[in-house]
Amino acid sequence: MATLDEIRQSINEIDTQLLTLFAKRRAISIEVAKNKLLSQRPIRDQHREQELLAYLSQVGRPMGLSAHFIQRIFQLIIEDSVLTQQDFIQQQINPEVPKSNNSVAYLGPLGSYSSLAARKFLGREVSDIKEVGCSSFNQVFQEVESGNCRYGVLPIENMTSGSINEVYDLMQQTSLSIVAELTYPIDHCLLTAVETDINDIEVIYGHPQPITQSSHYLEKHPHIRKVFCDSSSAAMLKVKELASPNAAAIGSAEGGEIYGLIKLASGLANQPDNCTRFWVVAREPVQVSPLVPAKTTFIMSTTQKTGSLVEALLILRNHNINMTKLESRPIPGNPWEEMFYVDVAANLENEEMQAAINELKSAIRYIKILGCYPSEDVHPVTSPTAE
Numbered sequence: 001m002a003t004l005d006e007i008r009q010s011i012n013e014i015d016t017q018l019l020t021l022f023a024k025r026r027a028i029s030i031e032v033a034k035n036k037l038l039s040q041r042p043i044r045d046q047h048r049e050q051e052l053l054a055y056l057s058q059v060g061r062p063m064g065l066s067a068h069f070i071q072r073i074f075q076l077i078i079e080d081s082v083l084t085q086q087d088f089i090q091q092q093i094n095p096e097v098p099k100s101n102n103s104v105a106y107l108g109p110l111g112s113y114s115s116l117a118a119r120k121f122l123g124r125e126v127s128d129i130k131e132v133g134c135s136s137f138n139q140v141f142q143e144v145e146s147g148n149c150r151y152g153v154l155p156i157e158n159m160t161s162g163s164i165n166e167v168y169d170l171m172q173q174t175s176l177s178i179v180a181e182l183t184y185p186i187d188h189c190l191l192t193a194v195e196t197d198i199n200d201i202e203v204i205y206g207h208p209q210p211i212t213q214s215s216h217y218l219e220k221h222p223h224i225r226k227v228f229c230d231s232s233s234a235a236m237l238k239v240k241e242l243a244s245p246n247a248a249a250i251g252s253a254e255g256g257e258i259y260g261l262i263k264l265a266s267g268l269a270n271q272p273d274n275c276t277r278f279w280v281v282a283r284e285p286v287q288v289s290p291l292v293p294a295k296t297t298f299i300m301s302t303t304q305k306t307g308s309l310v311e312a313l314l315i316l317r318n319h320n321i322n323m324t325k326l327e328s329r330p331i332p333g334n335p336w337e338e339m340f341y342v343d344v345a346a347n348l349e350n351e352e353m354q355a356a357i358n359e360l361k362s363a364i365r366y367i368k369i370l371g372c373y374p375s376e377d378v379h380p381v382t383s384p385t386a387e
């Protein structure tokens with residue numbers, strides 16, 4: 001009988017083959033993108049996705065693979081393929097924005113969730129990226145506005161704790177444009193400098209967001225004192241410095257590795273599939289190909305007349321424009337009025353969208369376009385066989 005090491009070696013070999021095939025599929029998806037560019041066909045083809053998933057579920061069944069399993073794996077693969085194609089098409093129409101040799105500003109020293117998201121945005125080639133960790137969101141804006149950094153990466157929404165209001169408020173004042181969105185999976189871990197036990201932890205250092213998002217876990221350990229830090233990396237640095245069996249930080253496993261911390265527990269967030277959505281901002285807007293699913297974000301303030309918000313939203317509906325998010329924020333110095341942040345699934349260049357914006361301009365008090373960027377919400381549809 002084969003030893004465990006030998007069996008595991010076979011698994012390594014199979015997984016390497018899978019990786020080779022994933023890379024091959026990704027390369028072919030670029031060929032698909034080139035073909036679509038020539039024929040001007042949209043990147044997303046949900047009918048084809050559904051057909052493919054149904055076909056694969058059928059092929060996998062006699063192999064003992066459930067439709068549910070197949071759909072989960074291939075949804076991820078198809079999502080990657082669509083995003084790869086989007087990136088390719090965007091590079092074609094925005095060739096002056098190469099993704100290498102770039103600089104990016106984000107909140108916190110290396111290892112913060114924002115820094116990990118920044119690396120995801122600029123790809124894995126981190127060697128020639130200038131990374132500027134900032135101590136506040138305001139500084140992130142300043143680094144990009146001054147031209148010191150090409151991009152700024154800003155968290156705007158977390159699945160558990162909701163919108164990050166400070167970033168929304170700063171967006172009201174900036175001249176920067178949103179050029180991309182990305183979602184980053186967040187797995188909050190309890191990190192310590194030395195081997196210890198959860199019952200020995202007396203103090204937890206963390207950014208207020210991860211602490212709020214881990215409230216259920218923390219309620220189970222009411223004796224632990226919470227200390228807020230400017231960023232998750234600041235919390236990790238503090239714990240590293242203390243080197244105490246009684247102090248822990250809340251942060252990512254990747255961040256913990258950067259600071260040489262031990263992972264005492266993971267999966268702390270209230271919501272198991274916790275992720276954060278980020279905006280990438282730059283001084284110049286990007287053009288989004290009509291072949292790529294796009295989002296446009298704008299802010300507007302309506303008049304104080306009754307029904308003025310409803311009227312504005314009806315304009316969008318009448319132009320068949322799907323609103324994906326509506327957020328309201330107070331206007332500083334103007335306590336009785338609200339500013340609305342609107343995300344729509346539409347390209348700014350689109351005729352209907354232009355018509356809607358023009359109509360909005362005459363119906364509301366103020367409108368400012370924050371950016372048009374490729375949509376990251378490209379989750380493939382499920383095929384009915386998986387239900």
Ligand SMILES: C=C(O[C@@H]1C=C(C(=O)O)C=C[C@H]1O)C(=O)O
Nearest residue numbers: 032043044045048049078081082
């Ligand atoms: C690869 C294609 O583009 C997209 C990605 C798909 C995939 O990865 O299988 C399927 C349909 C499209 O949404 C295609 O159109 O075939």
